[in-house]
Amino acid sequence: MNEAVFAFIALAGIFLLVVITLCLFGVRRMMLRRALGTVDASICSANHRWAMGVCRYRESGLEWLRLFSLSPLPSKTMARSKISLLGRREPTEQELTRVPPGTVIVALSYNGEEVLLAMKFDAYAGLSSWLEAGPHTGVGTWR
Template identity: 55%
Template sequence: MDELGFPVMALAALLLLLVLALVAFGVRRFQLRRTLGTFDASLCLAPGKWEMGIGRYADKHLEWLRLFSLSPRPRRRYLRSSLELKGWRQPTEQERPKVQPGAVVAMLTYEGQDLLLAMNFEVYAGLSAWLEAGPVIGIGTWR
């Protein structure tokens, strides 16, 4: 019985860790989605490399968190005043399997770098409004 006891205990501990990790992923996702100003979005920085995640509007930043991570901190932060919205388009045939169903691709520029965010059209409308309604610093412009 002792010969079989250690491998069974090790396997049970490994299974328990796996279950706890899955529960932690679920709790994190649930808490992020409950928070006001969050939305599902896929991010593309390099051509053809999409990452699923969650976008979050902050006061002066657009934050992007990886979907499969336990970290509560955003992976990327984009200063609101440096983001420029170029429009939206439908995903290409190559992009369609890599983004969520029914998504549109928002084309943005951040400090001279092109940035693509795939999201639902309703979320795109909210992003557009959030960018346009930025705080006014000068007369007629807020940048």
């Protein structure tokens, strides 16, 4: 075999890996969106960069998963009992270019640190209801 055949096989292999990876991203995204209790939400990291992802409600907490990842594990997990809703606001001029259009910025307090999520208003209403419906601190509760 000559060098052209090896080059073709290598390029075809790389192309096949790219196509399979894109298909896996699509399947993961579809599975996340089909699951109950998931909403699209971007999160602001410590260096003020926004990352797109999906929030998933669980009985005991809120999980945030990166949109562009193949990992089934959440990137951030917050215990429901330690989350406090600080409020919501409209995105600033700088944030308008970094978050999806039509979103509100939701400020949460988790373990004393502020967590910013960008989500649609309907998702914010669901998040605030989910937090308010959680068990209250007291004798015999898990909080």
